Amino acid sequence: ASPAVESLLDQPLNEIIGRRWSDFVLPEEMPTHRDIVDRVIRGESTSSLFRLRAADGSIRWVRSSVTPSMHNGEFRGFQGVFSDITAQLTAEQASAEAQVLLDRRNRFMAALMDTIPNAVFYKDTAGRYLGCNRAFEVLFDTTEADLTGKTVQEMWYPDDATVFDTKDEELLKNGGIQVYRTTVRRTDKKSIEILYSKCIFHDEDGTPAGIVGVATDVTEITDLRERLGHAEKMEALG
Secondary structure, X not given: OOOHHHHHHOOXXXXXXXXXXXXXXXXXXXXXXXXXXXXHHOOOOEEEEEEEEOOOOOEEEEEEEEEEEEEOOEEEEEEEEEEEOHHHHHHHHXXXXXXXXXXXXXXXXXXXXXXXXXXXXXXXXXXXXEEEOHHHHXXXXXXXXXXXXXXXXXXXXXXHHHHHHHHHHHHHHHOOOEEEEEEEEOOOOOEEEEEEEEEEEEOOOOOEEEEEEEEEEOHHHHHHHHHHHHHHHHHHHO
16 A cells, blocks of 8 residues: 555554455445445456545545456456545535525525515626616516616616716715615606615625615605695695
8 A cells, every 4th residue: 555545544554454445444335345346356447436434533535446456367456546535525515505505595585685665776886787676677667687787877868877877976985875866767768756775785805896775666755745735835825
């Protein structure tokens, strides 16, 4: 055995030589080990993945490649190359588990976003929309697919887009929470009065990553106020 086997099994070579390889294989891995031995005895070369227990009690994942030694067509023994891939598999498992958690979180956030009755949107620092919820699609007569990747100039009428750009620049410069009201023409040319509340969201290192906002349709409230104001004027005149 090569010196690398010492590191794999955490034992000196003089304690390894003369022992069976099965002495180090986990009991639940023995069917795989026996299959390897049977195939090698028949003259086949094999490759497999199994677990060993080192002298310190740790479990090592090993990828093996075993070749039989034959003489005059008779099996005389075998030689193999073993690679310790424990760290690789551990990292892959951690990555897979993290991806499962991320996918679950994304599904939760998507469900939460579509449950919120107010229109929610978010865009990057360059002003390109990254997404929106279902309420935004209904309010502005658009779809998330049509919205994503576009700037305000590509989505809205020029004068409306200018207001959005100016407000976004102010927010990125000053931070905090920005609240303002403006009139917006939807894709169907219908004008609605919108109350915006926006703030900046950040990357892990604290760098501004974009803007998230909530748009509330206050058209009816504005109309009611105007009618109330008109009624009060008429009452005062009377």
